[in-house]
Amino acid sequence: MKAAVVFQRGERPKYITDYPTPVATGQDEITLSVKAAAIKNLDKSRASGQHYSTQGRPAQATIPGGDGVGLLPDGSRVYALGITGMLAEKAVVNKSRTIPLPADIDNITAAALPNAVAGSAMALRFSAQMEAGAIILINGATGFTGSIAVQIAKYYGAGRVIVTGRNKQSLEMLTAIGADEYIVIGDDEAFSARLKEIHQHSPIDIVLDYLWGNTAVLILEALKGTGHFTHKTRFVSIGSMTGETIELSSQILRSVNLQLSGSGLGSWTKEEVNQLLTHIIPEMFELAAAKRLQVNTTCITLENIEQAWDTEIASGQRLVVTI
Template sequence: MKAAVIFSQSGIPQYTENFSEPITTSDEQAIISVKAAAIKNLDKAKASGKHYSTESEKSQAIIPGGDGVGLLADGTRVYALGVTGMLAEKAVVEKNRMIKLPDGIDNATAAALPNAVAGSAMALRFSARMNGGETILINGATGFTGKLAIQIAKLYGAGKIIVTGRNESALQALQALGADEYLLTTLDETFVKQLKKIHQQTPIDIVVDYLWGRTAELILETLKGTGAFTHRTRFVSVGSMTGDTIQLSSQILRSVNLQLSGSGLGSWTKEEMQLLLTEIIPEMFQLAADNKLKVDTMSIPLKEIEQVWDTDISSGTRLVVEI
């Protein structure tokens, strides 16, 4: 079968036309004919062996792509998590980790949405335990997941949504998705001054952070108290686009009512993961089918995988391989 295969530790997949077809190993599995699979930062990190979930995996020829959209033998169109890699004509999936797709949603959108839904809805619902009317700060909001997080926070009843980023025109465009205020992260002093003013006027309840690194340090420093009672803020780390480590003063932890947590593979409970598959993602698929969620995708054929794997795609757009 045709597939994108990683043969070495370079982490770059090669287009191959004669790779062995996968086979099921239990009655709980099924074969799907893959129609679309999104290329995500998670896929790239796992392919290069840099993601924490791959530390125990042995080096071998692998097909990347953890999820995708395809057809079952009876023609049913589903989104599924792959047992085998999804950047191929066929893949093995688990029957209890499939979602039937509604009419009205195209394959590219259906392939692109779930990872971003997991990276936003799970942080808001479970790590932060968001309530309606709260003030949400989305750090690094111009990316694909950040843009979806704005819409989901609005859907969940956010009272005010503040977004950050480095590109002012991209930040201004986020107002159409529901952002109320934006902050540029290009100048540290200005960023801190503006954020402190906002926090004094409308205390920040939740920070959903996709950047970590320097901006996370600045946000946490802004929240630092002076010995008086402070507003409770839940800071949720989802990504680390600008650095995997930060310096954190213990004084910040002692001086502010702060909950610092993460949202990602390994941090969710089985029950939360089940809700993601049975309730949260299906709801978002339907909203997208009804044109109530906006996402930007760029599609390419499988044979172009080598040329585009490491290409920088415009901010806020998800690259999707259609097969």
């Protein structure tokens, strides 16, 4: 079968036309004819061996892509999580981890959306326990997941959404889909001053952080108290685009009512993942099908995977491979 294959960690995937077709062997396994699969940072991190979920696993030839859209043997069209890689004509999936697709959603949109939903809705609903009217700061919102997070936060009833990022034009575009205010990253002093001003006048309830690194430190410092009663803020780490580690003063933890947590693979419970698959993603598919959720994509075909793997995609878009 045709497939994109990473033969050595750190290398780009190669387009192969005669790779062995995977075979479903388990009772809950079934073969999917893949039609579209998105390329996420998670897929690239796993392919390089840098993601924590790959630690301790032997290096071997692999097909990237953890999820995708395709047809089951009975012809039904589904989104599915893969047992084998999705950047191929065929993949083995769990029957219990498939989601039927609405008739009005196209394969490309359906492939692009779920990872961003998991990277935003799960944090809002479970880690942050979001309530209607919440003031939400999304740090590093100009990527695809950030744009989905803005829309989902508003759909869930956020009272105000503040976004941060380096690209002013991209930040302005986020105001068209629900963001109420943006703060440009670049001048640390101005960034901190505006955060403190916002938090003083309308305390921030939830921080969704996709960057970590320096801006996470600045946000936490802006939340720091002075010995008086403080507003509870739930800071949720989702990504680390600008650094894996920070230096955190214990004074911040002692001076403010702060809940610091993460949202990602391994942090979710089985019940939360079940809700993601049975309720949250299906609901977002319906919103996208009704054009109530803006999903921007760039598409390539499988045979162009090697050239496109490291290509920089326009801000706020997801790269989707059609097969």
